[in-house]
Amino acid sequence: MQNQIINCLSTLFSTFGxxxxxxxxxxxxxxxLFLGFYDIFKKTSVQNNAVLPVLLLSxxxxxxxxxxxxxxxxxxxxxxxxxxxxxxxxxxxxxxxFIKATxxxxxxxxxxxxxxxxxxxxxxxxxxxxxxxTLMGAIVIFKEQLNxxxxxGIATTLSFFWxxxxxxxxxxIHIRKNKWVWFIILGTLIGAISGLxxxxxxxxxxxxxxxxxxxxxxxxxxxxxxxxxxWPQRKSSTPFTWRWSIPLIGIFLVIAxxxxxxxxxxxxxxxxxxxxxxxxxxxxxxxVGAILFKEKNIQKKSxxxxxxxxxxxxLIYGSH
Numbered sequence: 001m002q003n004q005i006i007n008c009l010s011t012l013f014s015t016f017g018x019x020x021x022x023x024x025x026x027x028x029x030x031x032x033l034f035l036g037f038y039d040i041f042k043k044t045s046v047q048n049n050a051v052l053p054v055l056l057l058s059x060x061x062x063x064x065x066x067x068x069x070x071x072x073x074x075x076x077x078x079x080x081x082x083x084x085x086x087x088x089x090x091x092x093x094x095x096x097x098f099i100k101a102t103x104x105x106x107x108x109x110x111x112x113x114x115x116x117x118x119x120x121x122x123x124x125x126x127x128x129x130x131x132x133x134t135l136m137g138a139i140v141i142f143k144e145q146l147n148x149x150x151x152x153g154i155a156t157t158l159s160f161f162w163x164x165x166x167x168x169x170x171x172x173i174h175i176r177k178n179k180w181v182w183f184i185i186l187g188t189l190i191g192a193i194s195g196l197x198x199x200x201x202x203x204x205x206x207x208x209x210x211x212x213x214x215x216x217x218x219x220x221x222x223x224x225x226x227x228x229x230x231w232p233q234r235k236s237s238t239p240f241t242w243r244w245s246i247p248l249i250g251i252f253l254v255i256a257x258x259x260x261x262x263x264x265x266x267x268x269x270x271x272x273x274x275x276x277x278x279x280x281x282x283x284x285x286x287x288v289g290a291i292l293f294k295e296k297n298i299q300k301k302s303x304x305x306x307x308x309x310x311x312x313x314x315l316i317y318g319s320h
Contacts, residue, residue, distance in 0.1 A: 023266065024263040024264075024266035025263075025277075027259045027260070027262055027263035027266075028259070028260070028263045028277040028278060029277055029280075030255075030256075030259040031256045031257070031259040031260040031263065031277075031278055031281075032256075032277050032278050032279075032280040032281040032284070033256075033281070033284065034252045034253075034255045034256035034259070034281075035252075035253075035256040035278065035281035035284075035285075036280075036281040036282070036283070036284025036285045036288070037248075037252055037284065037285075037288070038249060038252040038253050038256060038281075039115075039120065039124065039127075039281065039282075039284075039285035039289070040120070040284075040285055040288050040289060040292065041245040041246075041248045041249045041252060042112065042115055042249055043115050043120045043285075043289060043293065044243065044245040044292075045058070045243050045245045045246045045249060046112050046113075046115055046116040047116060048116075048238065048241075049116070049238060049240060049241050049243070050230065050234070050237060050238050050239060050240035050241075051109075051112045051113050051116055051238075052109075052222070052225060052226055052229065052230040053226065053230065053240040054112065054240075054246055054249075055105075055108060055109065055112055055222060056219070056222040056223070056225075056226050057246045057247065057250075058246055058247065058249035058250040058253075059105075059215065059218040059219040059222055059250060060219045060222075060250070061246075061247040061249070061250030061251060062215040062218070062219070062250035062251075062253060062254050063215045063216045063218070063219040063220075065215070065250070065251070065254050066086075066211070066212035066213075066215050066216060066254075067216070069084050069086055069208075069212060070086050070212055070213075070216075072084075073085050073086040073087065074088065083262070084208065085208065086206070086208040086209055086212050087206050087208075087209055089205065089206070089209045089213070093205055093209070094213060096201060096205070097201070097205070097209070097210055097213045097214050097217065098213075098217050099197070100194065100197055100198070100201060100210070100214055101213075101214045101215075101217035101218045101221060102217075102221060103190060103193060103194045103197060104191070104194050104214070104218065105218050105221055105222070106190055107187045107188075107190035107191040107194060108187070109187075110183045110184065110186045110187035110190065111123075111127070111183070111184060111187035111188075111191075113180065113183050114180045114181070114183035114184035114187060115184070116180075117180040118173065118180050118181065118184065119289075119293065119295045119296075120285060120286070120289035120290075120293060120295065121286055121289055121290050121293075121295045121297075121298065121301050122167075122173065122295075122301070123184050124282045124285045124286045124289065124305070125161075125164050125282065125286070125301065125304065125305045125308050126161075126164075126184050126185065126188055127184070127187075127188055127191075127282065128279055128282040128305070128308050128309060128312060129157055129161055129188060129308060129312070130188055130191050130192055130195065131192075131195075131279070131312050131315060131316060132153070132154055132157050132158075132311070132312065132315060133188060133189055133192035134192040134195040134196055135150065135154070135315060136154075136192075137192055137193060137196050146318075147318050148318070149314055149315070149317055149318025150315055150318040152314050152318070153311050153312065153313075153314035153315025153316070153317075153318055154311070154315060155311075156307065156310060156311030156314060157307075157308055157311030157312055157315065158311075159307070159311075160304050160305075160307030160308045160310075160311060161308060163304050163307070164301065164304035164305070164307075164308065167297050167300050167301055167304065202261070202264065207261040207262070207264070207265060208261075210261075211254075211257055211258065211261060215250075215254070256281075260278060279309060279312055279313075279316075282305070282309070283305075283309070286301070286302070286305055
């Protein structure tokens with residue numbers, strides 16, 4: 001009887017240990033899932049709606065989540081080992097996080113406007129090329145050398161990216177003449193710059209401090225943008241309409257980023273797998289968006305999206 005109890009306990013602890021070991025994998029999947037629906041909520045919120053107020057309210061939602069977390073940490077309402085504990089950071093570090101907030105917000109402004117005017121099944125595959133541009137930036141900035149797999153990944157991604165661009169013509173979207181296409185490309189490129197900057201931040205600053213203050217600074221930056229850019233022109237532009245999907249943008253992004261950063265802190269986590277899984281959010285946005293918004297040429301777009309994701313997977317494999 002005693003041996004049976006010991007064996008049961010041993011099995012229980014082994015199972016629990018295995019769960020802890022692969023928890024980072026499920027956290028990465030959770031991040032991808034929430035990111036996919038985050039994109040759906042963005043499209044739902046900005047379609048036929050004023051973009052800048054949507055961005056203000058969504059970022060304010062994210063900030064509102066972190067304000068009590070920061071206060072509870074400051075006044076020691078929970079232990080420093082608690083998962084949500086956010087330590088104090090010096091002024092110099094606040095400046096670094098403020099720069100990140102500015103970069104990401106600029107990327108979002110371009111992306112939100114593009115998403116308003118373009119099909120989500122057109123925008124999502126372009127956004128999926130982000131890791132490729134991040135690597136290209138690393139080559140230029142950090143003088144990195146590409147290996148064979150990375151070259152194959154870039155060549156595959158660019159080839160299918162070009163093929164994908166041909167589907168736009170079937171829907172009257174001409175890349176060279178359509179400014180919204182250039183908006184999503186700019187948003188993706190600026191997002192790649194943010195990815196490079198993240199490598200520096202996460203190595204040197206507590207993940208909760210980065211996520212919390214980054215969210216708050218974005219909301220603060222949006223206030224003067226609304227007051228001096230959108231408000232004086234509001235009567236001559238698209239009117240703003242409240243939708244319940246707007247706060248869900250901020251909520252789902254907070255959960256997605258939290259799961260992502262937490263997965264990275266696990267000692268057994270593999271950044272190559274996490275990055276690949278995170279790109280899976282595009283599949284969710286593409287699939288649900290195609291059905292929800294009844295978009296066209298889905299078969300061709302799906303094939304080219306698969307090619308782009310294959311290129312990104314090869315690129316990530318070669319990078320790690």
